[in-house]
Amino acid sequence: MTDTIDDRKQRYKKVAYYPGCALEGSAQPYDISTRAVGKHLGLQLEDVKDWNCCGAMEVKNVDPEIQTYLSSRVMSQAKNKNGTDVVMAPCNGCYHNLKKAEYDIANKPKSKETVEKISAKAGHEAYHEGEVETIHALDWIKWGYGEEELRAKIKGGLKGLKVANYYGCMYTRPRHIFPEKGLGGDSESLTKPHYMDDLLAVAGAENVDFPLKTACCGGAHSLSDSDMSTKLVLNILEAAEAAGAEVIATECPTCHSGLEMHQIRALKRLSKDTNVKVVYFTQLLGLAMGMSPRKLGIHANVSKSIPLLKERGIA
Amino acid sequence: MPIHEKSLIRPENLSTHEHLVIDGVDVSGDWSTFIRSRVVTDYNEDLQDEIAAMPGGEYIHRCWQCGSCTNSCTVNAENPDFNPRYWIYLIRMGMESELVRDKDIIWQCVSCNKCTSACPRDVVPEGVMKATAHWLELKGYTEPSNSTVFDEIFTEQVVERGKIEDGEVLMEFLQKTGQPLTQDWLVQMVKQMVAGFSIPTLLKMGWNTVFKPRTSDWSKARDAIREHIEEEEAARHRALGLDPAE
Ligand code: SF4
Ligand code: SF4
Ligand code: SF4
Numbered sequence: 001m002t003d004t005i006d007d008r009k010q011r012y013k014k015v016a017y018y019p020g021c022a023l024e025g026s027a028q029p030y031d032i033s034t035r036a037v038g039k040h041l042g043l044q045l046e047d048v049k050d051w052n053c054c055g056a057m058e059v060k061n062v063d064p065e066i067q068t069y070l071s072s073r074v075m076s077q078a079k080n081k082n083g084t085d086v087v088m089a090p091c092n093g094c095y096h097n098l099k100k101a102e103y104d105i106a107n108k109p110k111s112k113e114t115v116e117k118i119s120a121k122a123g124h125e126a127y128h129e130g131e132v133e134t135i136h137a138l139d140w141i142k143w144g145y146g147e148e149e150l151r152a153k154i155k156g157g158l159k160g161l162k163v164a165n166y167y168g169c170m171y172t173r174p175r176h177i178f179p180e181k182g183l184g185g186d187s188e189s190l191t192k193p194h195y196m197d198d199l200l201a202v203a204g205a206e207n208v209d210f211p212l213k214t215a216c217c218g219g220a221h222s223l224s225d226s227d228m229s230t231k232l233v234l235n236i237l238e239a240a241e242a243a244g245a246e247v248i249a250t251e252c253p254t255c256h257s258g259l260e261m262h263q264i265r266a267l268k269r270l271s272k273d274t275n276v277k278v279v280y281f282t283q284l285l286g287l288a289m290g291m292s293p294r295k296l297g298i299h300a301n302v303s304k305s306i307p308l309l310k311e312r313g314i315a
Numbered sequence: 316m317p318i319h320e321k322s323l324i325r326p327e328n329l330s331t332h333e334h335l336v337i338d339g340v341d342v343s344g345d346w347s348t349f350i351r352s353r354v355v356t357d358y359n360e361d362l363q364d365e366i367a368a369m370p371g372g373e374y375i376h377r378c379w380q381c382g383s384c385t386n387s388c389t390v391n392a393e394n395p396d397f398n399p400r401y402w403i404y405l406i407r408m409g410m411e412s413e414l415v416r417d418k419d420i421i422w423q424c425v426s427c428n429k430c431t432s433a434c435p436r437d438v439v440p441e442g443v444m445k446a447t448a449h450w451l452e453l454k455g456y457t458e459p460s461n462s463t464v465f466d467e468i469f470t471e472q473v474v475e476r477g478k479i480e481d482g483e484v485l486m487e488f489l490q491k492t493g494q495p496l497t498q499d500w501l502v503q504m505v506k507q508m509v510a511g512f513s514i515p516t517l518l519k520m521g522w523n524t525v526f527k528p529r530t531s532d533w534s535k536a537r538d539a540i541r542e543h544i545e546e547e548e549a550a551r552h553r554a555l556g557l558d559p560a561e
């Protein structure tokens with residue numbers, strides 16, 4: 001891409017927002033804090049009109065082309081109903097699926113055909129490759145607002161809170177669907193992502209050296225193979241604690257709830273007690289800018305971080 | 316991390332003599348270990364084509380057996396018997412009965428896509444794992460796994476309404492797989508969840524369970540999706556030589 005940092009900033013100032021099912025359901029704290037932080041920074045969000053579920057991992061297993069269609073419809077709505085060319089998704093699953101649909105439509109004739117066939121029958125414009133750019137909430141703040149500008153907004157800050165940044169699987173894998181990553185320079189890394197680290201460092205956190213940034217929590221089988229998920233989550237929690245983290249920062253509702261749920265399950269089933277807290281990165285950014293925990297939905301997290309944050313003088 | 320190889324030599328085919336002297340040389344114990352020869356005759360020459368006809372399996376023919384998938388695999392690190400490279404080898408050789416020996420663990424792939432990112436040949440091993448699990452079920456080797464049950468409940472909700480309500484998916488899944496709602500860890504989680512929610516949030520969640528979230532004007536999309544899924548299912552049955560109505 002030939003656009004400059006300023007072009008990008010302009011483009012991300014106002015984006016179509018795709019919350020997805022999780023943020024409307026059990027992950028409301030992420031939705032609340034994303035909207036609140038956006039408002040505080042003067043970034044504009046307009047919900048994708050009449051959006052549908054992107055199909056998550058589950059629909060792909062039943063029929064991959066239907067998952068591509070579902071994700072393509074979201075982009076088609078953004079383009080044709082919202083009239084925008086940027087969609088922002090805070091959920092790794094949604095973000096991943098939209099990127100995957102973009103890739104499949106461009107590279108797999110069968111995907112393109114199915115999208116066109118079903119869109120015609122459903123009575124809406126089919127999505128065509130390159131019509132919208134899908135970005136993550138991390139891109140939105142990092143590029144739409146800017147790190148230096150963010151520095152000026154910090155009030156109180158995170159006071160050296162020790163944070164392990166956890167990105168999960170779907171933000172960087174498989175590499176094919178993220179052609180803009182791994183290019184060096186200021187592009188996101190495919191193996192050691194750092195956009196969340198960057199933002200939280202600006203907010204005053206001390207990011208610990210965390211080796212499991214892109215490890216898998218077993219989210220696909222969180223309920224259908226719970227013992228495996230509990231083991232995988234426990235690896236992540238213990239590695240974070242071993243690295244000295246007080247908090248794990250998350251940028252995906254599924255990763256976040258997976259950690260919360262299996263932290264409890266590890267205690268109940270394996271008698272393994274871990275104390276590290278799980279907090280959305282948007283909540284941490286909000287706190288650093290002096291916003292109240294209530295406004296950021298921190299009380300509604302399953303992982304109870306308020307006492308720690310109070311003790312550290314952050315909340 | 317080492318590449319975990321699974322030996323094709325089965326313990327029951329190893330033979331050792333406790334007392335054996337050949338030409339005056341004592342070869343008792345381990346010195347006399349030999350492997351009974353085994354002839355595999357039950358090749359399924361269509362196996363690779365059958366897997367390739369399942370969603371996700373289409374690129375299996377590209378594999379050159381480097382082992383990067385197994386080497387990077389999340390589940391392999393927990394269970395060395397979970398070995399994508401080896402299964403792809405068996406499929407490409409047509410060794411159906413060997414493959415079926417691992418029928419109860421293949422579905423455990425967590426779709427982390429480490430293999431797909433690592434594969435130098437763009438095989439999409441993650442897809443091959445899903446295709447193989449699917450194939451095992453269609454062929455009647457295994458009952459639908461919990462994962463399949465979950466996928467189906469989820470997909471049905473999306474197709475029907477355009478959106479899901481995550482609480483409802485969870486409840487239906489626990490019910491269908493016979494798991495009690497009173498499991499200690501679930502109860503604890505719900506407690507911690509409810510403790511923090513404000514009244515309006517709780518109201519909104521209650522509202523969502525009564526008035527299901529749905530995408531407006533969805534019915535035409537729903538019908539077109541159902542039609543497509545049925546066509547694809549019939550095509551898969553045909554590819555395996557099964558009755559499409561099954
Ligand atoms: S990935 Fe998850 S949150 Fe995103 S739309 Fe699909 S179900 Fe909803
Ligand atoms: S870390 Fe877990 S929830 Fe997140 S993307 Fe991977 S499997 Fe899914
Ligand atoms: S990484 Fe790819 S090429 Fe290598 S063994 Fe696995 S599937 Fe085959």
Ligand code: SF4
Binds near residue numbers: 387
């Ligand atoms: S996607 Fe499945 S097979 Fe591939 S590395 Fe992950 S768990 Fe292993």
